[in-house]
Amino acid sequence: MYTIGEVAQLLGVSTHTLRYYEKEKIILPDRNEHGDRIYSESHLQWLKFDLKLKETQMPITKIKEYAYLYTEGEHTAINRLKLLEDHKSSIENQLKTLEETHKMLEHKITSYKEMILKRDEGVTKA
Amino acid sequence: MYTIGEVAQLLGVSTHTLRYYEKEKIILPDRNEHGDRIYSESHLQWLKFDLKLKETQMPITKIKEYAYLYTEGEHTAINRLKLLEDHKSSIENQLKTLEETHKMLEHKITSYKEMILKRDEGVTKA
DNA sequence: ATATGGGTTAGAGTAAACTCTAAGTCAAAT
DNA sequence: ATTTGACTTAGAGTTTACTCTAACCCATAT
Numbered sequence: 001m002y003t004i005g006e007v008a009q010l011l012g013v014s015t016h017t018l019r020y021y022e023k024e025k026i027i028l029p030d031r032n033e034h035g036d037r038i039y040s041e042s043h044l045q046w047l048k049f050d051l052k053l054k055e056t057q058m059p060i061t062k063i064k065e066y067a068y069l070y071t072e073g074e075h076t077a078i079n080r081l082k083l084l085e086d087h088k089s090s091i092e093n094q095l096k097t098l099e100e101t102h103k104m105l106e107h108k109i110t111s112y113k114e115m116i117l118k119r120d121e122g123v124t125k126a
Numbered sequence: 127m128y129t130i131g132e133v134a135q136l137l138g139v140s141t142h143t144l145r146y147y148e149k150e151k152i153i154l155p156d157r158n159e160h161g162d163r164i165y166s167e168s169h170l171q172w173l174k175f176d177l178k179l180k181e182t183q184m185p186i187t188k189i190k191e192y193a194y195l196y197t198e199g200e201h202t203a204i205n206r207l208k209l210l211e212d213h214k215s216s217i218e219n220q221l222k223t224l225e226e227t228h229k230m231l232e233h234k235i236t237s238y239k240e241m242i243l244k245r246d247e248g249v250t251k252a
Numbered sequence: 253a254t255a256t257g258g259g260t261t262a263g264a265g266t267a268a269a270c271t272c273t274a275a276g277t278c279a280a281a282t
Numbered sequence: 283a284t285t286t287g288a289c290t291t292a293g294a295g296t297t298t299a300c301t302c303t304a305a306c307c308c309a310t311a312t
Contacts, residue, residue: 005257015258016301034309036258052227060299074245081238088231091224098217098224101178105214112207119200131287141288142271160279162288186269 002039004029011047018047024060026050026067056091128165130155137173144173150186152176152193182217 008015021027022037027047029037039047050063066083069076134141147153148163153173155163165173176189192209195202 003258014301017299020300034258035260036309049230052223052230054299055223056227074241077238077242077245081235081242084231084235084238088228088235091228091231095221095224095228097178097181098221101182102214102217102221104175104178105210105217109207109210109214112203112210115200116203116207119203129288140271143269146270160288161290162279180269 002044004037004039007039007044007047010044011051013051021047021050024064025071026060026063053087056087057094058087058090062087128170130163130165133165133170133173136170137177139177147173147176150190151197152186152189179213182213183220184213184216188213 002010004015004018008018018027018037022029027039027043027050029039029043032038050067053063053066054060062083066080069080069083128136130141130144134144144153144163148155153165153169153176155165155169158164176193179189179192180186188209192206195206195209
């Protein structure tokens with residue numbers, strides 16, 4: 001069981017952000033007798049997953065949608081499946097772009113190194 | 127040689143965006159006798175590269191910096207090299223996150239499919 | 253006693269990257 | 283003649299995802 005501050009620390013987000021996610025109904029932690037938010041292990045896992053979705057460019061609106069469907073129960077399973085499959089495709093596209101660009105950069109970096117080397121040889125000779 | 131509208135079409139950006147990039151000194155196309163922007167093949171290649179950087183999460187400020195260093199001449203080659211190497215690292219981190227999340231999604235998707243299948247079997251039997 | 257960390261509402265502010273509007277000009281094509 | 287696509291300046295507006303402030307309350311730890 002974690003307080004908001006502990007969760008913030010653990011996940012590297014601010015307490016502001018956690019309250020904002022709650023306002024957006026992305027996570028709904030429990031409360032203790034004082035009204036303080038209490039996050040369980042499963043809340044933490046949920047948040048971690050959400051942050052992975054965010055890191056992989058899923059917009060907050062989609063994450064909200066997923067969370068909403070979740071609260072709506074089992075009959076939304078197909079919708080959630082669809083949403084996750086769409087995101088999987090998106091990730092595959094991103095991977096493609098990143099791999100391509102990675103290759104381009106490797107080439108450019110090699111060229112730059114050669115260029116600098118030749119230039120510096122020239123300087124040494126002069 | 128391309129007009130701004132042609133470049134916009136080819137690259138899938140708006141003419142607004144191209145003028146904005148020019149204001150930000152990311153691309154500086156030539157002009158014809160009427161003052162219309164004229165983009166050469168190399169301008170196009172430059173833009174394509176910039177868009178790849180953008181797609182791989184390089185902020186516009188960094189792209190501007192790279193463009194600025196370029197205009198400053200050969201003595202900035204080491205700085206440009208450093209910038210590209212940093213971005214290569216960033217891409218490697220993104221790849222890691224995406225691959226991890228891709229795996230997570232594959233698992234979740236499998237679970238969902240099983241869950242839906244079992245549920246529908248139940249319905250058929252009832 | 254006071255500092256720390258938690259709570260609230262309501263709303264303002266921020267940064268990034270566009271995106272668009274107004275209001276006018278100019279040239280080529282139909 | 284008019285539509286189309288180009289140009290200009292200057293600045294306003296939009297979206298996303300926070301981020302923070304005010305102003306006040308409550309409980310635990312030092």
